Amino acid sequence: MTTDTDAAGTAGNASATGTDTKDTARGPADTRGTETAGRPTPPGRSRPTRRTIAGAAAGLAGMVLLVLLPLLNLSLPGVLPGPTYTPGSLQLLAMCMLMAAAALTYHLLLGVAGLLSFGHALYFGAGVYGLAIILQNLDIPLLPAMGLTLLVVIVLAHVVGSISLRVSGIPFAMVTLAFAQAGSVIVGRNPDGTTGGDEGLTLRTDNLPDFLVGVVNTRNLYWLALAVLVAVFIVVTWVQSSRAGHVAAAVRENELRVRVLGLQPYLVKLLIFVVSAILVSIIGMVFLLLQSGAVPRAMSADLTITLLVMVVLGGVGSRWGAVIGGVFYTILDQRLTTLANSDAIDALPDILRVPLSEPLFILGTLFILVVLFLPGGLTGTAQRLAQRRNRRVRGTGDDSTGMDRTATSREILEESA
């Protein structure tokens, strides 16, 4: 596991030095007070007042911009297919939001609890197909239908989670994959015509509120997706900083130690698993509304792998990493698909044309390169660059030796693990 990033770094610090646990577990506001005690300053938080204010202002401005985006006429050639108010661009942006939110729920599993699950698509797909099937067959409004779907997902997540958490590590990955595969097979088999098989299901819009139906209302769906992303981010932050989140992070670092302390890793892991499943199923439901249809891909192992790639690209253990990874991947995937069909690629000789016309080949290769050369993903690399710059500005003082020491002790820990 990469330890350079935000949360993982904190936990690594704590277990490496032992005494820092209390301070590092708290937010930046608390660390400010204890900074003078000769402890290595956390990088990037050197001048908290000015930075935090600037950061908050930038965040607020960004948020306002995102909310207003459907009303503006901005063009980002090469990134978006058209000006920001057009349905095509809004659809892509909404997809970015949803994928970023889904990556956040995967971050809860992998980054917080250290659970490498290959079955996350099962719950996403359960949200998509559950809602689609309920709307298709029952005459109930949207919200009760969503509640009913949620109920199904909660039961499903408890059953699958309690079985697959009996094993951990790599076997856990295999078992979750097997369960997700069973779900995917059921969808493909199309029992009694409920799932539509390979064709998928078209969303029945009879019982939907009008403002969510039709291409004209894409902007409402965009706002919905944005709201989902913000809500998921808040919930994930809350879970991560709750007691359960701390125990889960501790389990990731050293399960035996948690058990010795008298806590129950199994229950905490199950909790994280179920919360993450519930969140991703809600995202799945909004995905259904956005796509106005359920497709088998929503429940395939490919989707889980996509989420995994997003989280790793962004940086394992970092919430912003998951968001950035989700947005980056979705846009890149869309752009590469457009590129693959362009004339410029068609004109190339075969040996270049074949790989370049396969978006997944480029994404897969990029992913391998990131894992090999950029541990910590995009955010981890950005952090490291910022650190290096800071160090150069302030010269080599206590800071760098302190950081080196932590780095060495981390390495020792990793080797012994």
Added chain:
Amino acid sequence: MSTVVLLLFTGLGLGALYFLVAAGLSLIYGLMGVLNFAHGAFLTLGAFTGWEIARRTGSDNWWTFLLSLLVGAAAGAAFAAFTEFVLIRRLYQRHIEQVLITVGLSLAAVALFDGIWGTDPVFIQGPAWFKETTEILGARVPNDRFVCIIAAVLVLLAMVFFLKNTRYGMIIRAGVENRSMVTALGIDVRKAFTLVFTIGGAAAGLGGVLASHYFGYVSPMLGGSLLIFAFIVTVIGGLGSLTGAAIAAVAVAVLQQFANFYLGGTGDFVVVLALALVLLFRPSGLLGRTS
């Protein structure tokens, strides 16, 4: 009765394919702790090269078939050795990163196969004998099943012989048991890693050629679909155990065939159920070490 025999042989043939994939997976996991998602890509590459050979040398011929088996296995082995040597080797002891690398590799490889050979299944022909049937206890069993079974049994015997009676085999077995002790004895385990990957890749490539005859077609998705069942087989059989993989492969495939026939196409579902039961009552698998 004849249906039961037919299902049994079909199941055994499928089990042979599962075994060829699972054997490599299980050995690799047992020795190195790597869950190899790219194993399906090894298989698909083997299947496609085998098909290319058959296409270029005339398919209706036993020599061509044997040649395609050899070349398919060699292609799988080369791809696997390349993977280990270039990608996995840099990340020893970092299991999650190793899994991620193989995930990325399988994405990229399948996409590349899509680009080269197209996404549609390519239909394949073997020697005419494959299409004929042999009558056993009143059941007309297609002959390609026997080829799969015989090949898998030969691979199993060869692997067992290699592991039991050669120096490197013993190093591999010792490494599965206790890798740090082997390293402490001054043996370079890394050679064994490359070797295990190569053997696993060869078995997968061979399995790919056989699978293309068993199913009658090759497609870039071939490896992925077999890989998931191979994962189930390795977990049920016990990670790191070759015999466990063999037993579980046969059990899973036969169970799947029978459930598909008698329980209305629920084979895949029943297999996952079996996996859940094994995990509930014996989390380390049938022949896995209890830890």
